[in-house]
Amino acid sequence: MLRFFEYVGKPFVLLIEAFGKVILLLVSTISWMVRPPYRIHEIFKQMEFVGVNSLPVVIITGAFTGMVLAIQTYYGFKMFGGESLVGATVALSMTRELGPAITALMVTGRVGSAMAAEIGTMRVTEQIDALYTMSVNPVQYLIMPRVIASIMMLPVLTIVSDFIGIVGGYFVGVRLLNINSGIFVARIIEFVALSDIVNGLIKSAVFGLILSLVGCYKGFGTFGGAAGVGRATTQSVVISSVSILISDYFLTAVMF
Amino acid sequence: MKIELLNVCKSFKGQVVLDNLNLTVEPNKITVIIGKSGGGKSVLLKHVIGLIRPDSGSVFIGDDEISALNDKKLNEIRKNFGMLFQDAALFDSMTVGDNIAFPIREHTRFSKAEIDVIVKEKLRQVGLKRVTQKMPSELSGGMRKRVGLARALALDPKIILFDEPTTGLDPIMCDAIDRLIVKTQRHTNATCLVISHDIDSTFKIAHKVAMLYDGKIIEYGSPDKIKWSENPVVKNFIAGKSISKH
Numbered sequence: 001m002l003r004f005f006e007y008v009g010k011p012f013v014l015l016i017e018a019f020g021k022v023i024l025l026l027v028s029t030i031s032w033m034v035r036p037p038y039r040i041h042e043i044f045k046q047m048e049f050v051g052v053n054s055l056p057v058v059i060i061t062g063a064f065t066g067m068v069l070a071i072q073t074y075y076g077f078k079m080f081g082g083e084s085l086v087g088a089t090v091a092l093s094m095t096r097e098l099g100p101a102i103t104a105l106m107v108t109g110r111v112g113s114a115m116a117a118e119i120g121t122m123r124v125t126e127q128i129d130a131l132y133t134m135s136v137n138p139v140q141y142l143i144m145p146r147v148i149a150s151i152m153m154l155p156v157l158t159i160v161s162d163f164i165g166i167v168g169g170y171f172v173g174v175r176l177l178n179i180n181s182g183i184f185v186a187r188i189i190e191f192v193a194l195s196d197i198v199n200g201l202i203k204s205a206v207f208g209l210i211l212s213l214v215g216c217y218k219g220f221g222t223f224g225g226a227a228g229v230g231r232a233t234t235q236s237v238v239i240s241s242v243s244i245l246i247s248d249y250f251l252t253a254v255m256f
Numbered sequence: 257m258k259i260e261l262l263n264v265c266k267s268f269k270g271q272v273v274l275d276n277l278n279l280t281v282e283p284n285k286i287t288v289i290i291g292k293s294g295g296g297k298s299v300l301l302k303h304v305i306g307l308i309r310p311d312s313g314s315v316f317i318g319d320d321e322i323s324a325l326n327d328k329k330l331n332e333i334r335k336n337f338g339m340l341f342q343d344a345a346l347f348d349s350m351t352v353g354d355n356i357a358f359p360i361r362e363h364t365r366f367s368k369a370e371i372d373v374i375v376k377e378k379l380r381q382v383g384l385k386r387v388t389q390k391m392p393s394e395l396s397g398g399m400r401k402r403v404g405l406a407r408a409l410a411l412d413p414k415i416i417l418f419d420e421p422t423t424g425l426d427p428i429m430c431d432a433i434d435r436l437i438v439k440t441q442r443h444t445n446a447t448c449l450v451i452s453h454d455i456d457s458t459f460k461i462a463h464k465v466a467m468l469y470d471g472k473i474i475e476y477g478s479p480d481k482i483k484w485s486e487n488p489v490v491k492n493f494i495a496g497k498s499i500s501k502h
Binding site: 118121122125126127129130132133134135136137 | 302305306307327331332334335337338339341342343345346347348349358359362363
């Protein structure tokens with residue numbers, strides 16, 4: 001009987017243990033943010049990697065998300081003559097939900113995985129030990145700039161995604177489905193409040209924290225050579241994606 | 257700078273790696289620790305630089321007990337160290353020049369021009385030229401070790417640790433690295449601690465040799481003392497015969 005509980009309970013104990021370690025890493029990261037040296041150069045380098053280099057994928061996914069949303073809502077709303085609300089629906093969906101979530105998931109695939117792979121490779125090739133021997137704290141040098149860059153750049157990418165998504169929705173709605181351009185824009189102005197956009201951006205900052213922290217945590221704890229790096233990378237993407245979607249629900253429930 | 261390990265014990269998941277180990281490394285000499293692969297040599301080295309803390313016992317660097325220090329004080333002590341890792345552990349994302357400049361940029365206020373001069377000087381010390389702009393992936397195994405050594409020497413350390421410096425190299429490159437270790441020690445007068453299972457290399461470079469077996473130092477002394485040791489484990493190891501436990 002005891003073995004049964006041990007067998008069933010072990011994954012939960014491991015999960016709680018891992019959660020505790022992530023929180024400790026977060027505390028350590030925050031404590032290094034306020035201590036010199038501030039690693040401005042590293043932070044800008046990571047901002048370029050997380051933000052600028054993610055723009056193409058965010059633009060493409062944002063545009064097509066807005067476009068498909070316009071088609072779907074058009075056919076639904078047409079049934080009861082509500083085509084004029086397509087613009088507002090696309091804009092609200094993009095700013096409140098799809099902009100932050102799709103951007104975070106795309107950046108997780110591109111950036112979170114790269115963080116886990118790069119730091120994991122540094123771990124198994126003793127580069128992290130080398131940092132310690134040179135009196136450089138790897139949390140400050142490697143993790144802190146990545147976390148700050150992700151928290152700062154995810155909202156920027158989300159704004160781009162929101163805008164491009166609405167433009168994509170406009171293109172499909174007005175140009176292809178012949179919705180009146182003035183009504184399309186007027187409904188957006190009428191229904192979308194500033195708080196919708198701001199709350200979406202707050203969510204995206206939280207997603208940035210999650211994907212960078214999980215990527216760095218999995219990379220930092222890598223063991224077992226190339227196979228270990230592969231394992232850490234896969235786990236970081238899966239855990240980040242699931243965590244983003246779960247936290248999205250709770251943040252939405254609290255904010256909106 | 258003297259290195260001293262007193263009654264150091266370390267286990268991983270119930271497996272004893274270091275068992276009440278005692279060792280004093282003489283200052284300004286080359287001491288080589290020999291022993292079979294997986295016998296705990298690298299673990300011992302990581303205790304010396306504070307990457308691993310002992311379960312019990314003490315590690316002294318000079319008069320400081322590093323096993324009892326907090327991270328901040330430990331980092332201060334580590335500035336006296338340079339370490340050459342088994343695969344050099346060069347930062348993949350940086351050029352050779354940036355790798356060597358890294359500890360200098362971190363811990364000094366030298367200008368860029370001054371750092372460039374130091375980097376060239378360190379590369380010259382290890383016999384390399386015109387590689388500052390190359391990436392580590394463009395270097396051969398021997399060159400990577402040399403660059404690793406140049407980086408280890410960047411802050412003029414008082415203690416230099418070498419983790420299996422000749423592993424994976426051809427005999428000619430092994431000899432070159434051996435000569436480089438001896439030359440570096442003479443040039444810097446640093447305390448050098450080398451981990452090796454290469455007997456030829458050991459007798460070429462060592463002032464003192466310590467044999468690690470079963471988590472303990474079972475023999476310590478001059479290369480001649482080790483060469484003529486009556487201890488059967490040491491004799492078998494030097495002769496390259498497998499050691500079987502009964």
